[in-house]
Amino acid sequence: MKRWLTPLLLLPLLLAIVPAGDAQPKDTLTVALVSHAPTLDPHMHFERVGILVNINMFDSLLHRNTKLQYEPSLATSWKALNDTTWEFKLRKGVKFHNGDPLTAEDVKFSFERVTEPGKEKKKSPQYGNIRAIKDVRIVDPETIHVVTDKPFPLLLERLVFFPIVPKKHIEKVGDEAFGTTAAVGTGPWKLVEWKRDQYIRLESFDGHWRGKPAFKHLVIRAVPEVATQIAEMKTGGVDLIRNVSADLIPELKSHPQTYVSSTPILRVHYVELDMRQPPFDKKLARQAANLAIDKQAIIQKLMGGLGQQTATVVQPLAFGHDSEVTPFAYDPKKAKELLAQAGFPNGVDITAHSAFVEFRPVFEAVAQMLTDVGLRTNARMWDPGPAWNKFFQTEGKATNAAYGSWGNYSVFDADAVLHPLFHTEPGGWIGKHYTRVEGLDKLIDEARSTVDQPRRKRTYSQIQKLIREEAPAIFLFTQYDTLAISKKVEYAARGDEWLWLFDAKPKK
Amino acid sequence: MTAFVVRRLVRLVVVVIGVSLVTFAILHASGDPVALIMPEAPEADRVVLRATLGLHDPLPIQFARFVRNAATGNFGNSFFHRTPAFALVIERMPTTLLLTALSMALAMAIALPVGIYGAIRRGGAVDQVATGTVFLGQSMPVFWTGIMLILLFSVQWRMLPVSGWDSWASIVLPTLTLSTFTAPLLLRIVRSSMLDVVKLDYVRTARAKGVSEWLVILRHALKNAALPLVTVTGLQFGLLLGGAVITETVFAVPGVGRLIVGAIRQLDFPVVQAGVFMLAMIVVTVNFVVDLLYVYLNPQIRVR
Numbered sequence: 041m042k043r044w045l046t047p048l049l050l051l052p053l054l055l056a057i058v059p060a061g062d063a064q065p066k067d068t069l070t071v072a073l074v075s076h077a078p079t080l081d082p083h084m085h086f087e088r089v090g091i092l093v094n095i096n097m098f099d100s101l102l103h104r105n106t107k108l109q110y111e112p113s114l115a116t117s118w119k120a121l122n123d124t125t126w127e128f129k130l131r132k133g134v135k136f137h138n139g140d141p142l143t144a145e146d147v148k149f150s151f152e153r154v155t156e157p158g159k160e161k162k163k164s165p166q167y168g169n170i171r172a173i174k175d176v177r178i179v180d181p182e183t184i185h186v187v188t189d190k191p192f193p194l195l196l197e198r199l200v201f202f203p204i205v206p207k208k209h210i211e212k213v214g215d216e217a218f219g220t221t222a223a224v225g226t227g228p229w230k231l232v233e234w235k236r237d238q239y240i241r242l243e244s245f246d247g248h249w250r251g252k253p254a255f256k257h258l259v260i261r262a263v264p265e266v267a268t269q270i271a272e273m274k275t276g277g278v279d280l281i282r283n284v285s286a287d288l289i290p291e292l293k294s295h296p297q298t299y300v301s302s303t304p305i306l307r308v309h310y311v312e313l314d315m316r317q318p319p320f321d322k323k324l325a326r327q328a329a330n331l332a333i334d335k336q337a338i339i340q341k342l343m344g345g346l347g348q349q350t351a352t353v354v355q356p357l358a359f360g361h362d363s364e365v366t367p368f369a370y371d372p373k374k375a376k377e378l379l380a381q382a383g384f385p386n387g388v389d390i391t392a393h394s395a396f397v398e399f400r401p402v403f404e405a406v407a408q409m410l411t412d413v414g415l416r417t418n419a420r421m422w423d424p425g426p427a428w429n430k431f432f433q434t435e436g437k438a439t440n441a442a443y444g445s446w447g448n449y450s451v452f453d454a455d456a457v458l459h460p461l462f463h464t465e466p467g468g469w470i471g472k473h474y475t476r477v478e479g480l481d482k483l484i485d486e487a488r489s490t491v492d493q494p495r496r497k498r499t500y501s502q503i504q505k506l507i508r509e510e511a512p513a514i515f516l517f518t519q520y521d522t523l524a525i526s527k528k529v530e531y532a533a534r535g536d537e538w539l540w541l542f543d544a545k546p547k548k
Numbered sequence: 549m550t551a552f553v554v555r556r557l558v559r560l561v562v563v564v565i566g567v568s569l570v571t572f573a574i575l576h577a578s579g580d581p582v583a584l585i586m587p588e589a590p591e592a593d594r595v596v597l598r599a600t601l602g603l604h605d606p607l608p609i610q611f612a613r614f615v616r617n618a619a620t621g622n623f624g625n626s627f628f629h630r631t632p633a634f635a636l637v638i639e640r641m642p643t644t645l646l647l648t649a650l651s652m653a654l655a656m657a658i659a660l661p662v663g664i665y666g667a668i669r670r671g672g673a674v675d676q677v678a679t680g681t682v683f684l685g686q687s688m689p690v691f692w693t694g695i696m697l698i699l700l701f702s703v704q705w706r707m708l709p710v711s712g713w714d715s716w717a718s719i720v721l722p723t724l725t726l727s728t729f730t731a732p733l734l735l736r737i738v739r740s741s742m743l744d745v746v747k748l749d750y751v752r753t754a755r756a757k758g759v760s761e762w763l764v765i766l767r768h769a770l771k772n773a774a775l776p777l778v779t780v781t782g783l784q785f786g787l788l789l790g791g792a793v794i795t796e797t798v799f800a801v802p803g804v805g806r807l808i809v810g811a812i813r814q815l816d817f818p819v820v821q822a823g824v825f826m827l828a829m830i831v832v833t834v835n836f837v838v839d840l841l842y843v844y845l846n847p848q849i850r851v852r
Contacts, residue, residue: 264809265797
């Protein structure tokens with residue numbers, strides 16, 4: 041009896057003795073992202089996880105270096121000929137992964153692939169980024185002119201991620217294949233294989249104009265669960281992960297095989313206030329809300345010290361930031377006084393909403409601090425889906441305040457945060473629901489309507505002083521992003537959250 | 549017999565339609581996918597997209613369209629992937645089925661011998677350890693078990709890869725995780741129904757006839773003890789598929805479960821509907837097979 045049972049009992053154990061997979065070869069760099077974008081076609085999605093992959097396979101006209109300054113990429117030089125025309129000189133001798141040379145035709149094709157002149161419906165979700173572009177003209181084989189319908193100061197920002205794709209190749213293989221099996225660019229790595237939701241395997245491209253990257257193989261895995269990503273880091277299955285939250289940093293810092301790299305990023309946190317109705321129709325009440333928040337305590341206790349309080353929503357890294365505008369101090373006493381002056385000596389009940397699940401503790405801390413000065417806050421957490429519904433579809437249902445964080449879609453310009461948050465034009469984002477600051481729309485438009493940067497900077501200073509005074513939101517802080525990196529790899533986090541892995545080197 | 553099969557088949561269809569209706573209702577109550585697809589877009593662009601996706605029609609019309617298309621295997625295009633949702637689900641089905649089947653097999657391989665042995669040597673060492681483990685196994689959530697197994701086998705002992713689905717080694721941990729979720733229940737069922745059966749007269753008679761002990765257990769006792777086991781196995785299969793949803797996310801397994809989790813996050817209605825529909829189909833089919841097995845195992849049932 042026992043004799044036949046024993047082997048059966050051992051079966052599960054036997055299963056477990058299969059040898060584990062090989063450790064990472066030295067010339068391979070493995071990155072884990074939470075997911076893959078729906079396509080490898082760099083123009084047909086607008087997903088951070090896709091952009092991070094695309095930039096290592098495709099070049100744009102401009103590049104941004106680690107100091108976040110523009111650098112030549114496929115364009116060697118550029119200048120504004122007038123308010124609406126930009127000239128770009130193209131790099132010579134650049135080759136696509138399939139061997140075809142880069143031509144001005146490819147550049148024009150890439151733009152028109154997204155703008156689709158003459159078409160009613162645009163298929164690229166990036167159309168909105170460059171909708172100002174009216175025409176792309178080939179002047180000679182190395183020169184193109186980009187013409188916008190009105191002054192478009194964000195053009196260069198948008199062109200830092202605007203991959204140039206091969207016209208002939210796409211016309212041959214079609215959009216579908218290009219986005220899955222036949223993606224071809226001019227970047228440091230070329231596609232080997234994509235297994236959806238598993239891995240994207242890339243191999244270095246010998247003909248890349250910058251030279252060869254340090255790692256021959258680049259593997260981008262999709263690992264949705266953070267705890268699993270961390271375990272992969274500790275066992276060397278993965279060399280790099282991003283968005284490491286504050287509570288996990290000590291563990292990865294002290295592990296013998298990993299280190300962390302943190303850097304301030306564009307993402308700013310704020311609580312948008314509903315200025316259409318009491319109590320936040322009163323300036324003093326909005327200022328009181330700002331004075332009620334101990335931002336330093338939130339940064340230290342809840343963000344692991346990785347944050348910087350901001351005077352407004354304009355991030356220090358963004359063009360137009362004015363460091364002379366100072367943040368609201370933490371002054372609960374004065375907050376109570378202002379609230380009384382605003383007509384609420386006994387405080388007032390308000391509701392605040394948030395759909396930012398990962399920042400729930402911050403939201404709750406803010407709600408408590410508001411309650412402490414008499415803005416008794418009913419804090420409501422939402423799943424992102426229903427929240428969008430609530431905030432934006434049924435106009436004006438969500439009052440009196442909405443917690444938010446905004447990353448500018450990596451555009452290092454004040455416009456990219458001021459317009460969506462505070463401009464009230466009908467096509468706008470949340471500003472149209474909440475914000476009612478006299479003269480603000482006009483100033484935002486003004487800064488948008490010229491490419492004269494010093495003039496824009498002056499206008500943004502004016503705007504920041506205005507919103508610091510009018511306080512259409514509770515201004516909180518900008519956050520950091522943290523990467524965990526294998527000690528075998530040398531790399532540093534970038535302010536634009538890009539994983540530009542050409543800069544990654546093996547550590548000796 | 550034919551009437552029986554037909555009746556069960558009708559029930560099968562009703563259940564699948566019911567599941568689809570509930571999924572449909574919950575999904576549409578949960579928000580506007582267009583807002584998630586294009587958060588920064590002006591309202592005008594959204595109206596266009598909503599029309600393209602067929603989201604502007606009244607809900608009953610949307611549901612009718614959904615049922616009509618679903619009947620032909622057409623669940624529409626995924627909002628996110630922009631390819632047919634059904635194909636996405638089918639592409640991932642083998643992975644999930646393999647994981648579920650392996651876990652069920654492993655759970656059985658543990659539950660049967662240990663359960664039988666525990667019932668025969670009631671109160672013995674094996675029985676006591678097994679009963680204790682049952683409580684432990686059942687009280688651990690799959691999510692937690694998975695991470696603990698990763699910590700032990702991958703981080704601590706370096707025996708197995710942490711995640712992925714590209715070698716047999718990477719299949720071990722997800723399978724183990726899922727079977728620790730199912731094995732305890734099966735084990736308990738095997739043990740208790742064996743305990744009920746071994747006391748019965750016909751078993752004693754078989755022994756008295758001089759039939760060898762293991763033949764008594766396997767042929768006489770087990771076949772009768774198997775009825776509740778078969779029922780529970782059928783039900784467990786559904787639970788396993790549910791557990792696979794979490795397990796696949798923890799171990800980065802490219803299965804249907806993970807596809808659905810991602811789709812729910814993105815409010816990708818077609819994919820959620822296609823995925824839930826397929827999983828419901830499988831559960832219902834398994835239960836149908838269980839019903840048939842019943843008839844084989846216990847001819848008395850057929851009469852009703």
